[in-house]
């Protein structure tokens with residue numbers, strides 16, 4: 265018999281005790297953004313320290329200028345991983361939309377099975393505890409973990425993580441390991457687990473084009489004077505070519521081609537492009553020709569106009585030629601695209617397109633590079649196969665169209681790749697009233713981590 269089987273059995277037999285421990289943590293109203301809950305955040309950190317200690321993990325609460333961090337070590341042998349989760353939760357208002365007390369967690373029967381109801385059920389207490397419980401099961405059954413595990417819990421994730429990067433820098437040696445494991449994401453669908461391995465970066469630009477010194481009357485000056493709205497529109501229209509590709513010079517430098525394996529994995533996900541679009545009243549893909557929706561969302565960069573401001577936009581009508589026209593434009597980046605180079609190329613492109621009587625001012629907004637995990641590390645394929653053993657459908661390496669800052673911080677601050685494995689579902693209502701976590705997610709989540717720990721030891 266393998267080492268894994270008795271661990272899985274232990275998890276199955278102790279599901280209700282594990283659920284009760286999660287409830288204990290969920291009863292602590294650790295809302296990080298509201299200072300009146302400060303001592304509760306502290307109490308949640310204390311709870312985690314003593315829970316880890318009860319498993320034989322050396323754990324400490326670490327003060328920061330904000331809410332404390334919890335760090336624990338097992339001093340095991342073999343591959344060393346650092347597991348990250350966050351114990352803080354979102355505020356609960358509007359409270360009257362909750363059907364039950366958000367901090368009185370309970371199991372609830374629903375049409376689709378039992379769910380754990382309450383704030384933090386899915387984000388992130390329930391997810392965090394899937395990993396802790398998997399470790400507890402390993403330690404209870406075998407006396408130790410199959411690999412060396414460190415724990416790193418944050419209490420400010422829902423309020424912008426102000427202490428995170430300074431803490432990572434100050435404790436770089438202690439937090440560094442071979443691989444970070446993060447449980448704060450979702451499954452691809454309820455039958456298909458996912459490991460997020462590529463997260464897009466983001467670059468923001470705001471430009472304001474000035475033509476005439478003052479607003480002009482379109483009867484007195486129209487036809488003779490330059491209109492900055494026309495200039496801005498022309499520039500915006502020129503940002504994509506007829507095939508939907510972005511025209512900023514050098515934009516596609518660093519955009520990787522997809523490997524045939526990844527292409528196959530994404531095809532096998534059978535993502536329904538039509539349903540995805542129909543859900544928001546659309547019927548055809550608007551990105552680069554020849555790409556699927558998943559490729560457009562996960563693997564390809566974008567340029568989008570997020571806002572335009574110019575001229576008279578109030579009620580009624582005003583025949584004005586405005587002095588200024590501005591727009592906010594964002595780029596989602598992939599691979600090794602360089603946000604600084606793209607910003608410079610975009611600004612040059614705009615400058616080159618300006619008529620003599622116009623000038624432009626730029627304001628840069630945040631920029632972050634894409635995060636691409638090195639899936640050539642065999643740990644990724646081992647974990648993918650381990651997850652595939654637990655769930656009905658095989659697991660896939662997926663992308664994430666948005667950003668998950670913690671994964672980027674592990675990479676930039678600790679030079680560690682992160683494996684993002686989560687068991688959330690789209691209908692978990694995280695950040696909303698009546699948050700839930702399916703009992704199946706919790707149960708199979710624990711089993712999944714038990715399998716991943718085993719796979720990483722081989």
Ligand SMILES: [Zn+2]
Pocket residue numbers: 350387388421448
């Ligand atoms: Zn979260």
